Amino acid sequence: MSWSHPLSLAELSRGALNVRLEPDEAQRKVLAKSLGLVSMPSMSIQLTLRPWLDGAEITGRLSGVVEQVCGISLDRFEQPLEAEFDLRVVPAGSPNAPSESGAGEIELDLDAPDPPDVLEGDVVDLAAVAAEQLSLAVDPFPRKPGATFEYVPDKPEESPFAVLRKLKGEGE
Template identity: 60%
Template sequence: MSDWTHLIRLGELARGPIEVRLAPDEAVRAALAKELLLDSLPALVADLRVRPWLDGAEITGRFTATVGQICGISLDPFEQQLTGEIALQMVPAGSPNAYGESEGGELALDLESPDPPDVLESDEIDLAHILVEHLALEIDPFPRKPGAEFNYTPDTPEESPFAVLKALKKDGE
């Protein structure tokens, strides 16, 4: 993971919600592009709101990015705009609100309930790390430049194995 961080301590939320704008500089974006296997990352901006939630924090916001990728069909570089939403809750380790195991060591899953909160390893939340994770989920792993089409026709028609057998049968008649 890159060295870019933006830390907020849970204790800072006691004064109320915190509004944060993350906009990494060119050097950080270049490192992130390399890390995310992008051709380039010309723009990345996120507006986040961190507020107290139970004994942890809730992070909500939006981000926009311009990503440069290589088309998987034409091998031409191209750029595309991405937008994404961030909405997650986090609680400290040992919190009674953390998603735990039920009796017998099994996880109890309820597909209708909202996602459980993430459990923090310390009292710090790295907003930059959260942004990069969400950006990575929005990147198309099979990029296709707009208008690029895959048109493949084999040079010679393939002969089926049965056609070869039929030809042998005619020779042996």
């Protein structure tokens, strides 16, 4: 069972759209497994799509609860998940798509918006966008609240000569 919610960019010609996605239990189970989660008791994603150049601007907010395994205690625990995101998409062959020439140096401006994602056609799968943003929002190193790691170094093993010295009384 796959989760899919396709939307043609042509549907944005009339203006902005608001879409709410709430995967059912079976879809949440598949999502949880693909993200390495124990379970996903609840999840909802609110998306707003607006026309942008020849593509779309997608802003969204996801909220829900995920169950993970603590990386310290290995206990299962539930954790609320909240995230906001925005991205832009353009259809394949768009003049607004980022160039993939590979020649020359790449200049990075950390304050500039990310370049738009290029779709395979003129349809964006909103469920795939939601799943991608969900994967970015999940903590890859979960820690149960209150769990602490206390390092206790191993006792260095005594050499046989040190044991003999103790027996003879020389080490005192």
